Amino acid sequence: MIYFDNSATTKVHPDVLSTYDKVSESIWGNPSSLHKMGENAYNLLEQSRTQIANLLGCQKEEIFFTSGGTEGDNWAIKGTAIEKGIYGKHLITTMVEHPAVINSMKQLEKLGFEVTYLPVDKHGQISVADLKNALRKDTILVSVMAVNNEIGAIQPIKEIAEVLKDHPKVHFHVDAVQAVGKGLTDLIMDERVDLVTFSGHKFHAPRGVGFLYKKAGRKLAPLLSGGGQEQNLRSSTENLPAIAAMAKALRLLLENETNNVAHEQAIREKIYDHLQKFEKVTIFSELGDKFAPHILCFAIEGVRGETIVHAFEDQGVFISTTSACSSKKGQVSSTLHAMQIDDKIATSAVRVSLDENNTLAEATEFNRIFDDIYQKFLKINS
Amino acid sequence: MQYTEIMVRYGELSTKGKNRRNFIDRLGFNVRQAMHDFPKLVVKAHRDRMHIQLNGEDSTKVMARLKQVFGIQNFSPSIRVERDIEAVKEVITQMVAEKFHEGMTFKINTRRSDHHFKYDTNELNDMLGGHILKTVPGIKVKMKEPDMILRVEVRANGIYLSHETIDGAGGLPVGTAGKAMLMLSGGIDSPVAGYLAMKRGVDIEMVHFFSPPYTSEQALNKAKELTAKLTPYVGKIQFIAVPFTEIQETIKEKVPSGYLMTIQRRFMLRLSEMIAKKRNGLAIFNGEALGQVASQTLESMAAINDVTTMPVLRPVVSMDKNEIIKIAQDIDTFDLSIQPFEDCCTIFAPPAPKTKPKIDKARYYEERLDIDGLLARAMEGIQVTDIKIGDEFMNEKQADFAELL
Numbered sequence: 196m197i198y199f200d201n202s203a204t205t206k207v208h209p210d211v212l213s214t215y216d217k218v219s220e221s222i223w224g225n226p227s228s229l230h231k232m233g234e235n236a237y238n239l240l241e242q243s244r245t246q247i248a249n250l251l252g253c254q255k256e257e258i259f260f261t262s263g264g265t266e267g268d269n270w271a272i273k274g275t276a277i278e279k280g281i282y283g284k285h286l287i288t289t290m291v292e293h294p295a296v297i298n299s300m301k302q303l304e305k306l307g308f309e310v311t312y313l314p315v316d317k318h319g320q321i322s323v324a325d326l327k328n329a330l331r332k333d334t335i336l337v338s339v340m341a342v343n344n345e346i347g348a349i350q351p352i353k354e355i356a357e358v359l360k361d362h363p364k365v366h367f368h369v370d371a372v373q374a375v376g377k378g379l380t381d382l383i384m385d386e387r388v389d390l391v392t393f394s395g396h397k398f399h400a401p402r403g404v405g406f407l408y409k410k411a412g413r414k415l416a417p418l419l420s421g422g423g424q425e426q427n428l429r430s431s432t433e434n435l436p437a438i439a440a441m442a443k444a445l446r447l448l449l450e451n452e453t454n455n456v457a458h459e460q461a462i463r464e465k466i467y468d469h470l471q472k473f474e475k476v477t478i479f480s481e482l483g484d485k486f487a488p489h490i491l492c493f494a495i496e497g498v499r500g501e502t503i504v505h506a507f508e509d510q511g512v513f514i515s516t517t518s519a520c521s522s523k524k525g526q527v528s529s530t531l532h533a534m535q536i537d538d539k540i541a542t543s544a545v546r547v548s549l550d551e552n553n554t555l556a557e558a559t560e561f562n563r564i565f566d567d568i569y570q571k572f573l574k575i576n577s
Numbered sequence: 578m579q580y581t582e583i584m585v586r587y588g589e590l591s592t593k594g595k596n597r598r599n600f601i602d603r604l605g606f607n608v609r610q611a612m613h614d615f616p617k618l619v620v621k622a623h624r625d626r627m628h629i630q631l632n633g634e635d636s637t638k639v640m641a642r643l644k645q646v647f648g649i650q651n652f653s654p655s656i657r658v659e660r661d662i663e664a665v666k667e668v669i670t671q672m673v674a675e676k677f678h679e680g681m682t683f684k685i686n687t688r689r690s691d692h693h694f695k696y697d698t699n700e701l702n703d704m705l706g707g708h709i710l711k712t713v714p715g716i717k718v719k720m721k722e723p724d725m726i727l728r729v730e731v732r733a734n735g736i737y738l739s740h741e742t743i744d745g746a747g748g749l750p751v752g753t754a755g756k757a758m759l760m761l762s763g764g765i766d767s768p769v770a771g772y773l774a775m776k777r778g779v780d781i782e783m784v785h786f787f788s789p790p791y792t793s794e795q796a797l798n799k800a801k802e803l804t805a806k807l808t809p810y811v812g813k814i815q816f817i818a819v820p821f822t823e824i825q826e827t828i829k830e831k832v833p834s835g836y837l838m839t840i841q842r843r844f845m846l847r848l849s850e851m852i853a854k855k856r857n858g859l860a861i862f863n864g865e866a867l868g869q870v871a872s873q874t875l876e877s878m879a880a881i882n883d884v885t886t887m888p889v890l891r892p893v894v895s896m897d898k899n900e901i902i903k904i905a906q907d908i909d910t911f912d913l914s915i916q917p918f919e920d921c922c923t924i925f926a927p928p929a930p931k932t933k934p935k936i937d938k939a940r941y942y943e944e945r946l947d948i949d950g951l952l953a954r955a956m957e958g959i960q961v962t963d964i965k966i967g968d969e970f971m972n973e974k975q976a977d978f979a980e981l982l
Contacts, residue, residue, distance in 0.1 A: 218981060229795075239978050242982060243982060443982050
């Protein structure tokens with residue numbers, strides 16, 4: 196079996212799972228309880244927070260645990276809208292964001308907010324000039340993903356941050372769900388960035404846990420009101436086993452980041468080099484530093500993405516149509532659509548997404564299987 | 578830029594006449610204490626300036642610590658180069674180029690403490706200024722308020738280059754104004770009072786009253802952690818925990834509820850005085866602010882203060898709560914202070930304390946108590962802890978979780 200669908204979710208690391216189990220079994224007190232069991236749980240919670248903050252080079256008070264990427268995006272956007280709605284009703288994002296961002300924006304539009312969706316070029320990147328033009332006096336938020344989940348394009352976060360230095364009141368949110376452990380920490384933790392969404396299950400932690408970085412001093416309204424956890428900004432009894440597991444997963448991932456990135460790049464390059472030889476193949480993810488090391492999106496002209504996915508599955512290789520969230524709805528990739536790729540090709544797109552446990556041998560095997568599949572479809576289509 | 582040295586300019590010290598030497602020595606000592614975990618650092622406190630040789634230690638971290646040491650007006654990170662004009666040229670170009678932005682202006686400010694160097698001040702200004710104009714295109718010279726002032730200091734052992742002057746914490750070196758006790762609860766006000774005392778040079782020791790089982794281990798740890806937050810200004814602080822359970826239980830049993838608080842406070846003050854005398858303290862500081870709570874009316878202060886002739890100093894007495902909170906946030910004690918653990922001031926708080934207690938009544942009710950015995954037993958149970966920069970008490974069990982995380 197070859198698992199090449201790590202942008203959909205990753206396998207929980209065995210050591211991470213063991214933390215989850217041990218905490219569930221032995222540190223199950225409520226961190227808010229006053230007694231020793233509560234105190235113990237509280238200490239573990241805060242140490243998990245400190246560990247994550249240290250790994251990312253921020254303060255522990257800037258880390259807020261959430262249920263994952265969707266919540267983080269919703270919170271950053273709607274929380275900003277609630278907090279700063281009296282100062283302005285204009286938000287800026289891109290046409291290629293994850294649905295958690297796009298649909299939060301759509302919801303806000305119904306409530307009277309105005310949203311600018313920035314277009315992207317053929318590399319999937321927005322233009323900083325467009326952003327500059329879109330900024331208005333009443334803009335309260337700019338939300339841009341670090342790494343696109345469908346094709347792996349890296350957005351020009353540094354340049355956006357530079358522009359926003361002249362607009363200090365605008366919240367700058369970065370969805371970094373696909374960017375963790377990919378050698379991009381400096382980019383996503385830029386000093387002008389105010390809010391960053393992280394999701395645990397994309398880096399070998401369990402589902403249902405994530406965190407939001409919120410720069411100290413930036414105000415964000417809570418979406419979950421209640422018992423006052425997480426500095427009264429995100430109530431709900433803390434999911435301690437998952438939080439501790441996530442802290443461990445992040446440590447394990449970042450310990451070897453440089454090697455991992457080089458390794459994933461090498462695998463991706465091997466597949467890329469192979470695929471580009473085929474006439475009917477279009478590759479959307481380019482090599483080089485404008486794209487993340489782990490995502491490779493391509494299309495075989497004339498074959499639907501879904502068909503390609505199943506053909507690979509028959510050979511024990513798991514890939515996906517462009518994003519797990521849209522794949523079941525049979526929609527065309529929103530990123531490719533925004534890149535103005537012809538629908539005929541866009542419907543044929545599939546995504547290979549790697550993690551540090553994949554191997555070059557798997558790439559060789561993938562390439563071999565690809566040859567078979569390609570030949571088969573060539574026959575059928577001709 | 579890899580800085581090699583930090584040059585420190587003294588604050589009010591310069592006006593202190595004969596005591597100057599003491600002040601400088603003390604400041605040197607405090608800086609060394611504050612940097613105890615940077616072993617390679619060498620601190621040299623000279624008459625007019627202090628030089629801190631980094632010897633490879635991280636200048637950013639050292640400067641962050643230095644910013645908190647009282648008695649420093651400002652400081653400049655600098656780079657030492659050999660007394661070779663070509664070497665100087667190379668480094669200043671690099672320094673300027675690193676910070677260069679469109680339209681930037683600069684000037685050179687040379688100072689020679691060693692007059693044997695072959696160029697004089699004006700020659701150096703000309704040569705170096707000319708070199709920068711040549712090597713950094715687009716930069717301009719400006720004498721009044723330039724964007725960057727490059728300081729070049731020629732000393733016997735090398736030439737020192739710097740361009741940044743960072744404000745220090747001001748105030749007086751802690752310890753130069755003598756020693757005093759701070760009555761530290763777990764609240765917002767007392768750490769602020771302690772900070773302000775230290776700012777004027779007072780060496781404070783913390784006196785904290787705890788009443789197990791009415792107060793928890795966490796409350797005690799919280800007070801220790803608050804102390805740790807104040808250590809960067811001095812290096813280390815003694816934390817004196819005084820058991821208060823028996824006194825509180827006795828008072829609760831024998832004194833009418835309206836006077837519970839007044840008499841408890843009188844005991845605390847007596848104990849603080851005893852500790853101060855034992856440890857050569859000259860005064861007692863606390864975080865009382867007028868009108869905040871029942872114990873903080875003038876009548877109440879008078880009734881409590883009645884037990885001692887030692888100066889009781891209240892740095893925040895006339896501040897508004899918001900002003901106190903602002904300082905607490907600046908010194909990073911606020912978030913800790915508002916954590917909800919019962920401390921010994923809150924657990925026996927009577928429902929309706931007298932806001933205008935009378936001194937003679939307080940004295941009268943105390944006649945029923947074995948004051949000396951209670952005090953002596955509390956003094957016997959005192960525990961002293963040495964608290965240093967970076968100590969943590971709220972997260973003590975770090976090791977336990979190493980395997981999980």
